[in-house]
Amino acid sequence: MGEVLVNAMSCDVEDYFQVSAFEGSVARGDWDRLPGRLERNMERVLALLDRHAVKSTFFTLGWVAERFPRLVRKVADSGHEVASHGYAHTRVHHQSPAEFREDVTRAKKILEDVTGKPVLGYRAPSYSIGMDTLWATEELEGAGYRYSSSIYPIHHDLYGMPEAPRFAFRHGGDGILEIPISTTRILRVNLPSGGGGYFRLIPYQLFQRLVRRINERESKPCVFYFHPWELDPEQPRPRNLGFKTRFRHYLNLGRMEGRLERLLGDFRWDRVDRVFLNGEAPR
Numbered sequence: 001m002g003e004v005l006v007n008a009m010s011c012d013v014e015d016y017f018q019v020s021a022f023e024g025s026v027a028r029g030d031w032d033r034l035p036g037r038l039e040r041n042m043e044r045v046l047a048l049l050d051r052h053a054v055k056s057t058f059f060t061l062g063w064v065a066e067r068f069p070r071l072v073r074k075v076a077d078s079g080h081e082v083a084s085h086g087y088a089h090t091r092v093h094h095q096s097p098a099e100f101r102e103d104v105t106r107a108k109k110i111l112e113d114v115t116g117k118p119v120l121g122y123r124a125p126s127y128s129i130g131m132d133t134l135w136a137t138e139e140l141e142g143a144g145y146r147y148s149s150s151i152y153p154i155h156h157d158l159y160g161m162p163e164a165p166r167f168a169f170r171h172g173g174d175g176i177l178e179i180p181i182s183t184t185r186i187l188r189v190n191l192p193s194g195g196g197g198y199f200r201l202i203p204y205q206l207f208q209r210l211v212r213r214i215n216e217r218e219s220k221p222c223v224f225y226f227h228p229w230e231l232d233p234e235q236p237r238p239r240n241l242g243f244k245t246r247f248r249h250y251l252n253l254g255r256m257e258g259r260l261e262r263l264l265g266d267f268r269w270d271r272v273d274r275v276f277l278n279g280e281a282p283r
Contacts, residue, residue, distance in 0.1 A: 005215045007222040008179070008276065009269040010083075010149065011045060012123065013038070013060040013072075016229035017238065018089045020126040021245045025238045028088065031063075037235055038064065039071055041228035046078060048231075048257065052264040055079050057272040059123040059149070059225075062087035062107035069114045076115035081271040083121035084108050084145070091128035092136050092150075101139045108143060120273055123225075124150035127181065130161040137171040137178070147177040149223065149272060154183055154190050162190055167220050168276055179276055182222045184210045195225045200252040204259050208266060215267070221275050222267070230256045 015038040017026045026034070049056055058075050060082055065072045076082045087107040092100060104122060111119045122145045129136050129150035140148055153164040168179045181194035192198040193210040211222045229235055233253035241249075 006268045006270050008272045009056040010225045011058050016235045025240050041232050054269045055271045057081040059083045059085040061085045062110040065110045065114045072114050089125040092133045105143045120146040127152040141176040149179040152181045197248045
């Protein structure tokens with residue numbers, strides 16, 4: 001029997017009202033006035049990971065680190081990787097190159113000042129690096145990032161780059177390392193296999209088989225992600241949300257923690273940087 005692969009666990013650190021799907025219902029100017037639930041949800045996440053002795057990468061908003069520095073410092077001091085999710089969850093295609101450069105540079109500095117540790121990784125809000133925004137990868141490299149996990153090679157109405165490689169690759173052959181969210185290739189279609197709403201939607205046993213297929217048939221690590229608000233079925237519900245948004249956001253929130261418990265126990269997991277950067281010379 002071959003060596004068991006170590007997969008990459010990640011969490012996108014944002015509160016429930018900061019998701020891109022709520023942009024039309026929740027004004028950014030209201031964020032500081034809304035009832036925040038991030039701290040309590042992060043405590044649940046950290047306790048869950050600790051029960052399974054798993055270290056994760058936390059892609060964290062600069063906005064969050066400014067307001068909850070002790071929480072972000074606790075994440076880093078607990079042995080997890082703190083990486084960047086940008087400053088205020090602005091999708092890349094809503095920014096000019098100059099605005100994006102300022103955003104990712106600002107977020108990186110805030111996170112490094114709070115944790116006292118280098119920030120190597122970046123994940124674009126809503127996986128918004130795609131064919132029209134590949135220019136962002138050069139900006140990330142220029143800002144000092146070592147890797148990006150910003151591409152989801154699937155078809156989706158809000159994001160996705162299905163033509164992208166399914167496994168880690170360097171942009172342009174020698175650019176920044178890209179670590180896509182996991183998919184399973186079946187009948188020439190990439191099926192989402194890396195977490196989020198899909199993890200809450202499909203039966204756990206099916207998701208488990210998809211991860212095993214990636215590990216055993218393709219000998220590749222799975223790249224998984226989730227959000228703290230996904231463990232919080234009691235979160236406030238903004239008004240005027242469309243049916244699709246409500247379905248995607250609230251589906252099976254009450255089952256999420258139990259499913260994560262199973263996933264953490266069924267496979268080996270570690271931080272993104274340790275799974276993909278170990279042994280690689282600094283660039």
